[in-house]
Amino acid sequence: AQSVTQLDSQVPVFEEAPVELRCNYSSSVSVYLFWYVQYPNQGLQLLLKYLSGSTLVKGINGFEAEFNKSQTSFHLRKPSVHISDTAEYFCAVSGIRGGSEKLVFGKGTKLTVNP
Amino acid sequence: DSGVTQTPKHLITATGQRVTLRCSPRSGDLSVYWYQQSLDQGLQFLIQYYNGEERAKGNILERFSAQQFPDLHSELNLSSLELGDSALYFCASSVATGSAQYFGPGTRLTVL
Numbered sequence: 001a002q003s004v005t006q007l008d009s010q011v012p013v014f015e016e017a018p019v020e021l022r023c024n025y026s027s028s029v030s031v032y033l034f035w036y037v038q039y040p041n042q043g044l045q046l047l048l049k050y051l052s053g054s055t056l057v058k059g060i061n062g063f064e065a066e067f068n069k070s071q072t073s074f075h076l077r078k079p080s081v082h083i084s085d086t087a088e089y090f091c092a093v094s095g096i097r098g099g100s101e102k103l104v105f106g107k108g109t110k111l112t113v114n115p
Numbered sequence: 116d117s118g119v120t121q122t123p124k125h126l127i128t129a130t131g132q133r134v135t136l137r138c139s140p141r142s143g144d145l146s147v148y149w150y151q152q153s154l155d156q157g158l159q160f161l162i163q164y165y166n167g168e169e170r171a172k173g174n175i176l177e178r179f180s181a182q183q184f185p186d187l188h189s190e191l192n193l194s195s196l197e198l199g200d201s202a203l204y205f206c207a208s209s210v211a212t213g214s215a216q217y218f219g220p221g222t223r224l225t226v227l
C-alpha cells in the first residue's frame with residue numbers, strides 16, 4: 001500500500017518569490033509520482049509526472065519537481081510565482097504493478113500568492 | 116481541457132434517492148477511474164475499469180456501483196443516498212499502464 005504526506009497544508013508567499021511544496025511518500029513497491037493542481041471550483045489538472053528516467057521533472061507553468069528515492073520525496077518547486085498560481089496542489093503516487101494504477105493522494109497544500 | 120467529460124456538473128437530490136453520474140474518457144483511453152473528493156476524506160479512489168472490466172476497487176460503498184460500456188464511457192450509480200455522500204465525484208482516464216491520469220471537471224453532488 002502507498003501513502004502520501006504533504007507537509008504543509010497552507011503556504012503563503014509573495015508574488016515573484018520562489019516556492020517549494022513538500023511531498024513525502026511511503027510504499028513497499030516502486031512508484032510513479034504526480035503533482036496535480038486544482039483551481040477553485042475546477043477539476044484536477046496534471047502539472048507533472050515522474051515515471052522513470054531523470055529525477056528532475058519539468059512540468060507546465062514553470063513548475064518542476066525532483067524525485068529523491070532515498071528520502072522518498074517528490075517536492076514541487078517554482079523559482080518565481082504569479083498571482084495566478086494561487087490554487088490547491090496535490091501530490092499523488094501509484095504503485096508500479098500489473099493491473100490497477102490507482103492514485104493515492106496527499107491532503108493537499110493551498111498555495112496563496114499575495115501581491 | 117483534459118478531454119474527459121462528466122455530466123451533470125451539479126446534482127441536488129434527497130436522502131434515499133438514487134443518481135447516475137456519467138463519464139466519457141479521452142479518445143483512445145481504455146481505463147476509467149472514479150474518485151470522491153470530500154472535505155473530511157480528501158481525494159479517495161473508488162473504482163477502476165479497463166476496457167469494460169472491473170480492474171480494482173477502493174473505498175467504494177456497497178450502495179455504489181459502476182460499469183464501463185462498450186463505447187468506453189462509464190457510469191457511477193449511487194443509491195440510498197445519505198447526507199454524507201455529498202461530495203465532488205471525479206472521473207479520470209488513462210491510456211495504459213504507467214501513463215498519467217487525466218481528470219474530468221467533476222460532478223458536485225449535494226444530498227439534502
